[in-house]
Every structure is written in C-alpha cells, then in structure tokens.
Amino acid sequence: MSARxxxxxxxxxxLVDVPVAEPATWDELQDDDDAxxxxxxxxxxxxxxxxxxxxxxxxxxxxxxxxxxxxxxxRRAIEAACRRHGTASLVIPTDLPENWRPTGIECQPDHPxxxxxxxxxxxxxxxxxxxxxAETGTIVLDGGAGQGRRALTLLPDLHICVVRERxxxxxxxxxxxxxxxxxxxxxxxxxxxxxxxxxxDIELQRVEGVHGPRRLEVVIVT
Amino acid sequence: MSNDFEAAARxxxxxxxxxxxxxxxxxxxxxxRARVVAELDDWEQLREAGRRIKDRTMRHLHVHLATLxxxxxxxxxxxxxxxxxxxxxxxxxxxxxxxxxxxVVKVKSMATDEIGLNAALEGRGITAIETxxxxxxxxxxxxxxxxxxxxxxxxxxxxxRELFRRELPGTAGLTDEPAQLAEAARRHLRRKFLSxxxxxxxxxxxxAETGTICVVESExxxxxxTTLPHTLITVMGIEKVLPRFADLGVMLQLLPRSSTxxxxxxxSSLWTGVTPGDGPRAFHLVLLDAGRSATLADxxxxxxxxxxxxxxxxxxxxxxxxTGGHAYESTYPGPIGAILTPQLSEFRSGTSLPWxxxxxxxxxxxxxxxxxxxxxxxxxxxxxxREVPNSGDPGEAQAMRMLARVxxxxxxxxxxxxxxxxxxxPFVRDGRIARRLPGPLARWxxxxxxxxxxxxxxxxxxxxxxxxxxxxxxRP
Numbered sequence: 001m002s003a004r005x006x007x008x009x010x011x012x013x014x015l016v017d018v019p020v021a022e023p024a025t026w027d028e029l030q031d032d033d034d035a036x037x038x039x040x041x042x043x044x045x046x047x048x049x050x051x052x053x054x055x056x057x058x059x060x061x062x063x064x065x066x067x068x069x070x071x072x073x074x075r076r077a078i079e080a081a082c083r084r085h086g087t088a089s090l091v092i093p094t095d096l097p098e099n100w101r102p103t104g105i106e107c108q109p110d111h112p113x114x115x116x117x118x119x120x121x122x123x124x125x126x127x128x129x130x131x132x133x134a135e136t137g138t139i140v141l142d143g144g145a146g147q148g149r150r151a152l153t154l155l156p157d158l159h160i161c162v163v164r165e166r167x168x169x170x171x172x173x174x175x176x177x178x179x180x181x182x183x184x185x186x187x188x189x190x191x192x193x194x195x196x197x198x199x200x201d202i203e204l205q206r207v208e209g210v211h212g213p214r215r216l217e218v219v220i221v222t
Numbered sequence: 223m224s225n226d227f228e229a230a231a232r233x234x235x236x237x238x239x240x241x242x243x244x245x246x247x248x249x250x251x252x253x254x255r256a257r258v259v260a261e262l263d264d265w266e267q268l269r270e271a272g273r274r275i276k277d278r279t280m281r282h283l284h285v286h287l288a289t290l291x292x293x294x295x296x297x298x299x300x301x302x303x304x305x306x307x308x309x310x311x312x313x314x315x316x317x318x319x320x321x322x323x324x325x326v327v328k329v330k331s332m333a334t335d336e337i338g339l340n341a342a343l344e345g346r347g348i349t350a351i352e353t354x355x356x357x358x359x360x361x362x363x364x365x366x367x368x369x370x371x372x373x374x375x376x377x378x379x380x381x382x383r384e385l386f387r388r389e390l391p392g393t394a395g396l397t398d399e400p401a402q403l404a405e406a407a408r409r410h411l412r413r414k415f416l417s418x419x420x421x422x423x424x425x426x427x428x429x430a431e432t433g434t435i436c437v438v439e440s441e442x443x444x445x446x447x448t449t450l451p452h453t454l455i456t457v458m459g460i461e462k463v464l465p466r467f468a469d470l471g472v473m474l475q476l477l478p479r480s481s482t483x484x485x486x487x488x489x490s491s492l493w494t495g496v497t498p499g500d501g502p503r504a505f506h507l508v509l510l511d512a513g514r515s516a517t518l519a520d521x522x523x524x525x526x527x528x529x530x531x532x533x534x535x536x537x538x539x540x541x542x543x544x545t546g547g548h549a550y551e552s553t554y555p556g557p558i559g560a561i562l563t564p565q566l567s568e569f570r571s572g573t574s575l576p577w578x579x580x581x582x583x584x585x586x587x588x589x590x591x592x593x594x595x596x597x598x599x600x601x602x603x604x605x606x607x608r609e610v611p612n613s614g615d616p617g618e619a620q621a622m623r624m625l626a627r628v629x630x631x632x633x634x635x636x637x638x639x640x641x642x643x644x645x646x647x648p649f650v651r652d653g654r655i656a657r658r659l660p661g662p663l664a665r666w667x668x669x670x671x672x673x674x675x676x677x678x679x680x681x682x683x684x685x686x687x688x689x690x691x692x693x694x695x696x697r698p
Binding site for chain 1: 251268277279283284285286304359372375378382404408411434443449450470482488489492494497509515516519
C-alpha cells in the first residue's frame, strides 16, 4: 500500500466518531453563534482608513510620506526618499508608471532580467503594491501591475513602495478576501510586508534589518 | 509516572542566571502580547473562530488533504506522503540528490527539527544551513532549541559574539552589539542565499482550496529561501492544512499577535505551486504523518493538533519559566509540548511531560485557538498510567487502592482521620507539615506543601454540637 493510502486510511479509521453528514468545512456565514462572529470588515471611511494605515505602517519604523494626487509631488517624494538613504540608482519593474520615475536617479528596469548579483548590488527598488491593510500597517505585493517579481524587492537594501489611498483596506479579512480572488485567478505569489526586516533573536532586543530590505519607504498617494 | 522531566529540570533549576534570563524573556513577550491583543475588540470571537476552523478541519482531515494535493499538483507542484520521520527524510534526501546539490538553505521549521532532517541529510553528505538567526546560533554551537519562537533565548550576546568569531570568517573585530551580530549573520548568509540551488521550508498554513502555502517570519530569510533557489521543498505536518483561503483572515490575525506580539509579523510569503518567471521552478510538498493520525484517534487528545505554534503558552507557563525549554527534551517544549510530545511519539517519549504542569490553566487562557491544555494533560496522565508499562509508581498505585477503600466507608474514613492526626503530630509546625516525613512519603512531600490535619474535623464538630443541643433540650 502506498504511503498516501496508508495515511488517508489511518485518518479515516481515527475519525470514526465523526458523523458522516457533518460538513467538512466551518463557514462563518453559516454559523449563527455570536461567539465566533469576528469583525470581517473595519471602518468604511476612506480617510480614516488611510490615516490609520499611515500611523500603523509608520509604527514599524517604516518612513511614511503622504502626497496629493499629483505626478510631480509623487516624484519629488521618491527623490527625497532616495536622498535620505544616499541612493543614486533604483531597480524598477518594467511596467512601472512612467511618471513615477524620479529625475536625477538612475532607473534600471528588470528587462532583460537582472541577475541576482546585480539586484544584490542595487541601491534600492521602487514598486507599487496590490493592496495595503490599515489595521496592521501591511503592504501586499502580488506580482501584478507595477510590482515585478519577488527578488526585485528582496535583495536591494531599500524598498520604496507607492500605495494609492484607494488600495488600502481596513482589516485583514477584507484583504484576504481580495487576495483569495487574485490567487484563484492567477495563482501568483503573495508577499505581506509589515515594516522592514527585523529580528529579536538576541536577548529579545529588536534589530531592524537582517536579510530583507533594512529600510522601507512608503509613499501614500491621495 | 516516570521521572525524566523531573531529572532533566534539575540543572536548569539550579542555574540562577538561566532562570533570570527566562523570567525576563517570558515576561517581556507576555506583556507585549497582552497589549496587542487588548487592541482588538473581537479577540475572543477570533479565538472561537480559530478553534472552530481547526476543529472542523481535523474532523475531516482526509478530505482536506486530498483537496490540498489536487490543488498543489494543479498549480505545478509535486506532493509526497511520508508515514514517519525516516520516510520524510528519505524523500527529501532523494529530492536534493536528484538536483546534484550538496548544500541547502533552510527556513526555521518545527517539523524538520522534529524529524531530525539535518542529521539525516548530513549522513548523505548534504549540508543544511539554518538561516533564521537564532537557529543559526543553535546550529553553530551544536546546541538544542529552547523555545519555539526564539530558540536561542537561553544565550546572551557575549556568548553569541564568541560563537560568531569562532565560526564565521572575517568577524575578528565583532562587538557584542545585537545590530552588529545581525549584520555578521546577514553577510555570511547573503552569499549562501545567492548561490543556493535548493531550499527547505516548513509551513505555517497550507490552503487546500487553492494549494497555497504560507510561511510567516521576521528576518527575510524565509523570503530568500522561498524565492531565490531553483527548487523548493516544503515539509509540513498534515495538521497544518486549512480548508479555505478565507481562513487565513482569522489565522493571520491570531498568530502574529500571540507569537511575536506584533500586529503583523514583518514578512509573510504565500506561494501557489510554481509561477513562471518568479521564484523556484520546482516545488515539492512533503506531507508528514509521524504520529499525527494516531493522535487524531484520541477524541480528547486530538485537539493538540490544532496548535499553530505561536508559543504564547510557553511564555505564561510557571513551569516553563523556571525550567526553560531543554528540560522537556523535545522539539516542542512548554505546555503544548507536554501534550504533543507523548502523543506524536505514540507514547514512546515524553511520557513524564503531562506531569510537568501545575494545571493552573494560564496556557488555555492565552491559546489563540483555545486548546484546552489542562484537560488534555489530565487525560494523558491517565493514558500514560494505564498504557505505558512500568510508568506508574507501584507504591503510589498501592496507596491509591488503599485510599479508595478508606474513602468507601464512613467508619474507615473517620478512623483514618484520627490516625492521621495522631501520627502527624510530631511533624507539624505552625499548622503545616514542616518536618521531613519518613520513608517513601519523603519524596512525595518534596513537591507538596501540606497543611496539618485539622485538630477537629467537621463531622466531629457537628456531632459535638448536636450533643450539646440535645443536652440543652433535655435540661428543664
């Protein structure tokens, strides 16, 4: 008998006490007990949601800048972020919006595909995101428009991420609902980022930055 | 009851530095956890939802595993089944060998620690490099993990600096500043990440519906391992499956707040099979049984499989705080380890662990999926005593049988009380039994604080009162 058959067989025998008619999956929408009725959505005021995201993202020692919907202001914010970290060159996904590209900073699109060594040596990466979560200050990448492949935002030591206010959802369950649709449609990889890389492994003292980008700049566009 | 834990805990209890470190560490994390948990007004509902998701999943585990397999294969991955640790190690070893690699990078994973994967790979001439900072420290010092979340919690910065200076090239001028130590690890491991062809990970969650695997972490080593190498091998216990993608909406709130006491951990990586142009070209999922299906057969004990490995129960446990993790002699220490270890080993190891608890219930209160650890501990004490040969103390069993006879009759019970009062008198001081009892009772007494038998029992007082009333009534 194969390992698969053995294991599934053992499980079936172990679960003889479970009624055959019981649904295999718990569904919060089918359960009318208040005990398990957690909040599936948060605040629906977009301004409050954006403010909360800015506050919570900033709490992870990510630098948060907010700009009005304006090409020039966004570009200036990105340039300022590069200056803060002394970064003269950025790697960017091939489909990054033209008007995000900062002036005076060399922008290297990931086409033809940059080698890992080249990404490792890059000063920073500039991308958009799939969505952001206010309650936890999280940005989410799904490899979609303006984000590129995962290595792009992983190897450089600085990640500048542009978040549009309308991309911010209030709560984790709302984000997961949207991301579930993405995964079912495209199956692409997801990365949830909440502040820069960190460790507390030595005497529980928090150190910002181990392997991922040690600096995270988030620019929120109204 | 076997005495393994009691014996293993002795050196830790005698080490006052270790106890101070553990106390500081556990209290720091538990206070932070309480703050981020208080921030959510629906925390109790989330816990209940988490419990129901996990409970239902375990009750239909075979269905969800078959769906998971189908989804992973559809997304371009391959699925392997391992009945036990040896089979899992063999599968992983062969997969690595077929790539020709002799070095692999690893993300911190409890399952691969449980099955002793690193040692098994070493036997095949394959070096497995731990990339989590604490796991690297444990690996370089040939030590064992002492905490699920922060395995090197028992090491201080000076020890880590000495270790790095000895083991990592180019670190002669290293100070003991944690930022510098982390930087040294970053430089050392960056070279490994860029050249590694194979990576091994565990899984925090695997979504049956979509075939998506989720790894949560802080440092970025998980992102490196799941993104850069050509081949990714994930070893997961079969109990890690979740039916629906939507279940992550609950779990990704419960886990980080309970574990690192953060609103969200810095990085979570979720991947679904392989994606052309982004990440590994080959993905293998190894589904590990190793005692899980046997655990499932115990209707009370199976709840232990709901654990999401947050380690909140370790940080609140008065026993863990005093003994540290090593005394448990298991991959899984603390209260959760005390109920998982004996069950996963099918009662071949860790059979003394159900007694490593005061049954205070703090673990149950913080558990994000509401595992009733105290009830399972008591249940497993019973199973160990009944099922494991020579596990009970024959003297204790004899004493319990005698007590049962005494309790069964009122006259025997009252006589026993009078005898106890008389013979305990020489040992009593300030209302407590303070002097060492003779013979086998001495061992029993060392871990118990006993009050002296009452000078007058309730029954005696009542009889005396009745008698007085009667006398009063009879008097004209």
